[in-house]
Structure formats: C-alpha cells, structure tokens
Amino acid sequence: MGHRFWDDEESLLPSRFGNGQMADAKLGQWLFLLACAVTLLKAAGVPVEITYVQSAVAKGAGEKLNANMLITGGGWCNNVTTCVGRKNTRLGSSKQMLKAIAFSGILSNRKMFNPDFYNWNRIKVRYCDGASFTGDVAAVNPGSARNLPPSCTSKLRPGLCFFPQYMASQIRTRIFFVNAAYDSWQIKNILAPGVADPHGTWNECKLDIKNCSPTQLKAMQDFRVQFLSAIGGMTGCPLKGMFIDSCYAHCQTEMQETWLMADSPVLNKTHQLEQ
Template structure:
C-alpha cells in the first residue's frame, strides 16, 4: 500500500508540473468499434494508448479508465463533443504520456512499472455506461459509453489479456466511478485462476442525503441518467433496490460488489467540496475562496466541510 500511495503522490506531482515523468505511447483509434456503434459523442471511433508488459510483469495487466466529469443535457453534451472528452478527433499529436501508476519507470511506479498498460480515453460523458441505439437527430450525438467499454474489453482479450495472472481495473474521477460500476463485469472476463482487483481513485461521489446539497447532487445525476439512458445499464443489484439516479452514487453500489475493490479518496475532495455541495445558484465567491484557502472560511463553512468528511 505504501508504494501504491507513492505512485499516486508522484502522479499528483506530475500533474502539478513539479515532476516531469512518464513514457510516451502512441494513441490508437479502435476503428473496428465503429461497426458496432461503439463511438464517441460526435460519432468518431474510441481511442486507447497501450504499453506492452515486460519482464516478470508480462502476465499482468492494468486497464485505466480516463475521467473527466459528465454531460447532463443535450447542450452540455454538444459542447463536450467539440472537445477531446467527446471526440477522438480532438486528441493532440498521436502520443500519450503515461505517468504515475501507468509509468514504466520502476522509480516512479515500483509496483506496476512492467505490467501491460491500457489507457482508455473518455469520450462519452456517462462514465462508460450509456447505450442508446438512436442518434440524437437534432445534434447528431451518440450515447454509447457502454459499447465503448465492451469494444475495448474485446480488444484487450484479442491482444492477450484473457491469459493474465493479475488484472487491475482502475480509473480516476468519472473514470473512478466507471471502475466501481464495471468492477464485477471486469472480473467476469477472466478465469478463476486470475487475480482481479479494481481501484477507484477520487471516484466516490457522495449522495449524502443528510448533507448540504443532496438535492442538487441527486438532481444532477438524475439529468445524467436521463440524458444518457442509463435506466437499464446500471448494476441490476442496485436498481432492484433504488432508483437509477441513486445507483450512480457509489454508496449504493459498493456494498454489492463481489470483486476486491480499493477506494482512494481524499478526506476533503476538492471537486466535491468546491463544486458539488451547492447548486450553481447557491455558490458564491466567498465559498469558492473558502474551499481554496481555509483562511477565508468562517466556522459555519468549516462545519459544513467537516460534515461531508464524517
């Protein structure tokens, strides 16, 4: 666990520009996925970056689901389709830098440096869960995140992941939520002899019905579920007990997951504290300043933040 935390810390330092590290890997478009309708919001093929394993890691696989929030209505999804989080056409150059837990440098990534690494780019806005057959006629948008996930898993099996001794599914933020939602499905790809685990980094988005902002959080995920047609794609073990909206909140999904699942979450997650406690109309410059510098907080605001931690 200590070395895992080291890798995650180094990943944060890299993201902040304090450390420059990571191996460059070509970006590949999965053109074969288009025929099965597994496409990004704008209809372009999904993409991945793959770094083969080596040495004693050649039988181990690490699959990483990229994060990047969600789009909750046709307007936000249309906007998203013009960015690299909604279109593979927007991916820059043809290479991706893999760092942190994806790095092939044993100093920065002592546990997983020689594993196969397969990074799946996020271009659907639904945490890889949508599967709507019809194309939005007005905006020409396709909601096919679940098909992208399935197509990528088929590609992984094609190149050898089915023979893995160890397999890890991970993701961060919206990709961390996707990791939770797909965890048992990922485990089902392997023989009983394969050790399979899932790791969600900053993907435990709370409903917290008794905390400030619960109505806003639930309304937002209701819109995500409705826009992407997730009513029939979320885990059946959850939707048999809760509304589909509540099944985007990990607190209602995690208890039924059978595969070993590791959850990494900051005690005070910046996104959830600064963006997700209040509805947009309730947010104020004062709250923004408080969440970015505790010196600007009063005792009431500190109490609200501590409440989310408890």
C-alpha cells in the same frame, strides 16, 4: 552603508566580489531548483499513443493479465443541450482527445517512480460519453438505465445506481479506491458550487483552505463524514480496498508529485500518497 543588488551573473562569480558565502548560497538555490526540474522531467513519463478498441475480445482483454486499469472521469451531461455541448471536446468525442499522453505516477513504467506497478500492464480508459461509461453512440439521449447493472436497478431507482455507494458493491472485479476525503473538485462543485453561492462567500476558501472560516471548515468536515459513511459499506470485502487521505486534492494517482517522490511519507517502509 551602501547597498548592492546581486544579479545572476555575480552570484556565479563569488571570488570576484569578495562575498563568497552569499554567492554560494545563491548558487546553491539555483542548483537545487535545477535538480528539482530535472527530477520532474525524468518523472514525467514516456508519451503513450491512444488505442481505439472496437472489440475487447479482439484485443485479448479476456485473457488473465496482471493489469492496472485506470478509469478516468469527466462528469456528466444531464440533457440533450449539455451532451451536445460536449461533442467538440475531449469529454464528448475521442476524436478530440490528445493522440499521445504521458504515463506518470501510478502509470509510470519506471521502478524508481512507481515501484509497485511499473512492470504491470498499465491501461488508461479515456472518458467521453458524459454518462459514466453507460452512454450509447446511437442516440444523444441514450437512456443509460438499460446499461446499468440489473442487480442494482432491480432494487433501487436507476438514478441512484450511478453513485458509488450503490454501484461499487455490484462490481465483481478487484478494485482499489484512492480518494481524498476533502476532494477539492467535489468541494468546489458539489458542496459549494457557484450557482449555490451567488455572493461568492466560498471563493477565497475554495482557492486556499487556509482562508476558510470556522463555519466553512465545519461544513467540509461534515462533508468528509458523509463521504466516509457512504463508502463504509465496501469495507471487509477481499476484492475491494481503499486509501482515503485527508488532502485537499483531486486526481492524485496520475501526478508524480502526489503519487511518489523522494520525500513522500513512509509507513513501515512502504511509501504512502503525499499528505
């Protein structure tokens, strides 16, 4: 029996070759992919231009607003060399940032993609000081301790007041934490960074957790337990909330695919983050 290879043109013309079912299936696959692509394009969001704020008061930030403020991250620089190394990147200077970025996910202004916050004031605070927003432009080595809350530094070493389990309790503004218990960035760069794994035994595991050994999975599960223990002190406060999932992911709220899609899980008619 001879074999024939179908190309795209043939799949769109089933009656011509007398095998309509196979061609219809092929056409259906293409239409499905096209529909997915269109949906993602619609969900991408409208570009929002960057705003340089010289004074928060001048912009009316002191007024009561129904606002959703997203604080971005970007890691730390820990000495003059690493801080200077950032100065020509978006993590070291606002001059190097994109002048317009798309607001999607939790920042989307479309109800179908962000039903809970689409009509809120949506603010994304960009990050470029390498010191968790405590840096000082007057010096490369700013001595961030003086910009940390005294309510924390008076009780603990200033270095500890950079960490959420010690810092979050000092925050008086309403705040909601969304994070993965198996945060992929933390596992790759904190639990098993390359410098601590010279033989690369974690490389395949970090790329795909299906490749992890039982020992590596146990280490990740222990990491999760430590994480949950660290944030446990913030429960019970009416001004603070959290959603911690078990995804192997990072930065979930800004991506439409992990914030809200048509097939997202639903709990009591409320959409959840993708699991």
